[in-house]
Amino acid sequence: MRLSEIGDKEIVDLRNGSRHGQLWDAEMLFEKESxxxxxxxxxxxQSKISFLSTHDYMQLPWNSIVKIGDDIIIFESQ
Structure with a gap:
């Protein structure tokens, strides 16, 4: 699957139903060796953001993704 195929998908937390934007809004961290x-x-x-900061980010391990569907990417937060 190519990034261009999943970039428009909405990212949703299975535990509480919170939405975290589209994959285009996220940053990816890669393993250096592989x-x-x-x-x-x-x-x-969902977090409280001060007026000085523009974004608060949550690190989502790739193995916490439960399903990549037609319109959404579902993950389960820890």
Whole structure:
């Protein structure tokens, strides 16, 4: 699967139903040796954000993704 195929999908937490934007809004962290995706940083819209900071991010391990569907990416938070 290519990034261009999943970039528009909405990221949703299975535990509480919170939405974290689209994959385009996230940052990806890669393993240096293998080049595999280690985790993604998704916007955490549920946290309190001060007026000085523009974003608060939540690190989402790649293995916490439960399903990549037609319209959404479902993950289970810890």
């Amino acid at each position: 080049g595999r995706i280690k985790s993604i940083l998704v916007p955490n819209f």
